Amino acid sequence: MKEPVLTRRGFVTGALVTAAGVSFTLSLAGCKDRTKLPDDSEPGVELLSWVVIHRDNSVTLRVPQTEIGQGVLTTIPQMLAEELEVDWSTLKSEFYDPAVNATRGNVYVWTAVLSSHSAQTLFEPTQRAGAQVRTMLIRAAAARLKVPEVELEAVKGAIHHKASGKKLSYASVAEAAAKMPIPDPKTVKLKDAADRQLVGKAIPRRDVDAAIHGKITYGIDFELPGMRFAAARQSPTFGGKLRSIDKGSIKDMPGNPKVVEIKGAKVGYNGPVPEGEDPDVWAAPVKMDDAVAVVADSWWQAKTALDALAIDWDAGPHAKFSSAEYLKTLANQARSDAPVVVEAGDARSALANAAKTLSAEYSYPYMDPAPLEPMNCSAYVDGGEVHIWTNSQFPDDAWRIAHSLVGVSPDKAHVHILPAGGGFGRRLQNDFVHQAVQIALACKGTPVKLLLTREECVRKSYYAPITAARFEAGLDGAGNVTVWTCSVASGTSAEQSYGETRFPFQPPNVRFAYKRNPDSPLPFGWMRGVGFTQHLWMNFGFLDELRLLTGRDVPEFYRSLLDPSYIPADIEDRDIAVARVKNHLKLLDFAIQKGRWHAPKGRGRGRGLAVGDTSYYPSYPSSTKAAIVDVSLDEQAGLRVDHVFLAIDAGTVINPDIVHAQLEGGIAYALTTALHSEITVENGQVQQSNFHDYPILKLDRMPAVTIEILPSTEPPASIGEDAVPVTIAALVNAIADAGGPRLRTLPVAKILAS
Amino acid sequence: MLEIEVNGTKHRLDVDPAVPLLWVLRDSLGLKGTKFGCGAGLCGACTVHVDGAAVRSCAYSVGQAAGSKITSIEGLGASSEHPVQAAWREAGVPQCGYCQPGMIMAAAAFLRNNPSPSDEEIAQGVTNICRCGTYNRIRKAIRSAAQSGRGGQ
Ligand code: FES
Ligand code: FES
Numbered sequence: 021m022k023e024p025v026l027t028r029r030g031f032v033t034g035a036l037v038t039a040a041g042v043s044f045t046l047s048l049a050g051c052k053d054r055t056k057l058p059d060d061s062e063p064g065v066e067l068l069s070w071v072v073i074h075r076d077n078s079v080t081l082r083v084p085q086t087e088i089g090q091g092v093l094t095t096i097p098q099m100l101a102e103e104l105e106v107d108w109s110t111l112k113s114e115f116y117d118p119a120v121n122a123t124r125g126n127v128y129v130w131t132a133v134l135s136s137h138s139a140q141t142l143f144e145p146t147q148r149a150g151a152q153v154r155t156m157l158i159r160a161a162a163a164r165l166k167v168p169e170v171e172l173e174a175v176k177g178a179i180h181h182k183a184s185g186k187k188l189s190y191a192s193v194a195e196a197a198a199k200m201p202i203p204d205p206k207t208v209k210l211k212d213a214a215d216r217q218l219v220g221k222a223i224p225r226r227d228v229d230a231a232i233h234g235k236i237t238y239g240i241d242f243e244l245p246g247m248r249f250a251a252a253r254q255s256p257t258f259g260g261k262l263r264s265i266d267k268g269s270i271k272d273m274p275g276n277p278k279v280v281e282i283k284g285a286k287v288g289y290n291g292p293v294p295e296g297e298d299p300d301v302w303a304a305p306v307k308m309d310d311a312v313a314v315v316a317d318s319w320w321q322a323k324t325a326l327d328a329l330a331i332d333w334d335a336g337p338h339a340k341f342s343s344a345e346y347l348k349t350l351a352n353q354a355r356s357d358a359p360v361v362v363e364a365g366d367a368r369s370a371l372a373n374a375a376k377t378l379s380a381e382y383s384y385p386y387m388d389p390a391p392l393e394p395m396n397c398s399a400y401v402d403g404g405e406v407h408i409w410t411n412s413q414f415p416d417d418a419w420r421i422a423h424s425l426v427g428v429s430p431d432k433a434h435v436h437i438l439p440a441g442g443g444f445g446r447r448l449q450n451d452f453v454h455q456a457v458q459i460a461l462a463c464k465g466t467p468v469k470l471l472l473t474r475e476e477c478v479r480k481s482y483y484a485p486i487t488a489a490r491f492e493a494g495l496d497g498a499g500n501v502t503v504w505t506c507s508v509a510s511g512t513s514a515e516q517s518y519g520e521t522r523f524p525f526q527p528p529n530v531r532f533a534y535k536r537n538p539d540s541p542l543p544f545g546w547m548r549g550v551g552f553t554q555h556l557w558m559n560f561g562f563l564d565e566l567r568l569l570t571g572r573d574v575p576e577f578y579r580s581l582l583d584p585s586y587i588p589a590d591i592e593d594r595d596i597a598v599a600r601v602k603n604h605l606k607l608l609d610f611a612i613q614k615g616r617w618h619a620p621k622g623r624g625r626g627r628g629l630a631v632g633d634t635s636y637y638p639s640y641p642s643s644t645k646a647a648i649v650d651v652s653l654d655e656q657a658g659l660r661v662d663h664v665f666l667a668i669d670a671g672t673v674i675n676p677d678i679v680h681a682q683l684e685g686g687i688a689y690a691l692t693t694a695l696h697s698e699i700t701v702e703n704g705q706v707q708q709s710n711f712h713d714y715p716i717l718k719l720d721r722m723p724a725v726t727i728e729i730l731p732s733t734e735p736p737a738s739i740g741e742d743a744v745p746v747t748i749a750a751l752v753n754a755i756a757d758a759g760g761p762r763l764r765t766l767p768v769a770k771i772l773a774s
Numbered sequence: 775m776l777e778i779e780v781n782g783t784k785h786r787l788d789v790d791p792a793v794p795l796l797w798v799l800r801d802s803l804g805l806k807g808t809k810f811g812c813g814a815g816l817c818g819a820c821t822v823h824v825d826g827a828a829v830r831s832c833a834y835s836v837g838q839a840a841g842s843k844i845t846s847i848e849g850l851g852a853s854s855e856h857p858v859q860a861a862w863r864e865a866g867v868p869q870c871g872y873c874q875p876g877m878i879m880a881a882a883a884f885l886r887n888n889p890s891p892s893d894e895e896i897a898q899g900v901t902n903i904c905r906c907g908t909y910n911r912i913r914k915a916i917r918s919a920a921q922s923g924r925g926g927q
Contacts, residue, residue, distance in 0.1 A: 233847065
């Protein structure tokens, strides 16, 4: 293998969206030069970890999140630049460096692409950082010009002194500014909302040109000179072990194939865990099984050799696992074993005294988030250093994996973030990083890119948990709900009891039980909308079943349960709970009016309504949204989703066009989830493998969409996941309204076909 | 030795003719704009034009492509931006962007055959997967490219 020669071309293919790294250098063993990475311009002056000002007065902003399609390469610069006062058209951006984040005490605040959290958590800190930097630049200019700071104004990358007409570019004072004392972030002055120039504007995404010309360098596109390529396959069963490999079976194949054994491991957790908290509540352990990789001169050669490789697996303890059988076990647990987690009033006697009771069992299958770009990661280990190039949604942990696995000090591990072709939660599990580093360790001195096939991605993913739920509720003689109970059992999962307990449609008597099975065979993973996606449609489905017993009208029935007086007087944060119920009422009323709930509908048409938020616990702020879904159901033509109306109150909106796109995309994601998605397991192996048996909604089935964003001056709230749970919930009730079946499990297409 | 013409440039390649065109474009020729999504002809992320027709290059061997004129996203609208790309920008279609090169190639070939399609024809004619769900903007961009009367270029 030749020594790798680093060229700029190797690093910079998409000018806009390159890997992070203006401020540090990469040295590869055997390279005489220390090569700057990746920017062609001089390093520039760094201000407060967030901003780099270059000699040509261009400005680079650090984006502390991986771009996975949610638009952070545009929205975060909008927030930062708002207070920094720079010329938008000359801005550059780069992804943050996880090592910097770690060594500077989490300076980037929130770096995992998780919980639709970026705008919410970064809105204040980015504006304050922008204002701090602006203040430092002004101070430096004041010293240079010998005028008071108040006479100076920052406009488009320069400091102006009106009285004298003098003007200093940011670049000319950047070095002096870097030496200024750092202003207190709490006291820097931020603009009034009405004066904002960038936040709240539908600015086109900064990466749109690169995207439409095929010029974004995603993880899969990254390449270095001298690179070798790996394909890998984990044990086909969960918990299986590698017994032996017949390496001879591929030794004469082209591309110098080399076999690497990858050890199964606990990779880490799939999200950041706040200090002192129980990791098993906040996240889930990420485990991966033994795997075999083949490394070759091209990926196709590696994949072909891997396909030909004779591997002997010990199928392990779950060789007979069947998801259909397991669901029966979970249904039993939901009926009997699940421990009570929340209770109010007296559910038992309320049920005993009810004029009518109703019970029903619901379930949710395993699912794979399935972003379009298959999992991949590039890695290079040599000379006591490790580099990885990844589009992980959790780069901080990718960095930890890199240095701990290679056994070097943290400062010898370098993570270069690249954009991702979608994430939807899948890339929060860093199994592919762990695998790539293990491969690179076996190929020291050679950069290696690991790429998994779609089949491998579907069969060895991290799955939304299989879930069974049992509801029971009671009505009084007047058709009022007096008691609501739900008991849930799921496979391996993060703590997701909020899916049932946080449903705000609660009469005075409630009881919730929840059990999860941490050692069930399939590993858990985050999937867009998480526990709310799994549960909200069940909650609304059963609520609708109850309503049909009463003959009451949908909005009126919903309103009767959104009653603040039902909230127990003695609970903690009662005011937050009351506000939450009121937000639901507000969105309900808005949707009914703007979403034309009462408009006439023809035969075979159905309409469903749902309201929800993604508030995991009382103090967790969330947007609130409502969906109205219209469907037609026809013997011949089957189901058609005709229209989805979605209203959202998400606080201050950073970029309405991006919000619109995210919600529209969320609706499509909801429809795929509800109509098509199901992972089944027989004999320990996932039965699906690609988009023919794990289908994704296509253009022909995409409904017309109307989106309403409510004006607000509150802080920004979640967007990315938010359309998913309410859309599914409204859909299942619309199908029942159209005369279709009551859906108590998914996917819909399979049920309608049976 | 096998000869293919890609974006107007002829290449003589020493490759196994069974290798899918996708991997030759991406890895032998360094044209990374053409994407891998499924490897089984199911998603269209790898769509290119072979003698003007949309082809899913992951399920099309380089041997089959020998002697043909291939256009990848890098060569679409070689001298100036293709009207479909202009319509895409105008409609702000991409989210993650990963499906978009294939989607644009599919749309351009579709419009060449049917310069003023109905919505139903668009729905039936463009069958690529966008996991981010940009479909309504795709539909809008195709309509506007068609209306500009230049989409069929
Ligand atoms: S990668 Fe070729 S169709 Fe999916
Ligand atoms: S934009 Fe992400 S897959 Fe289409």
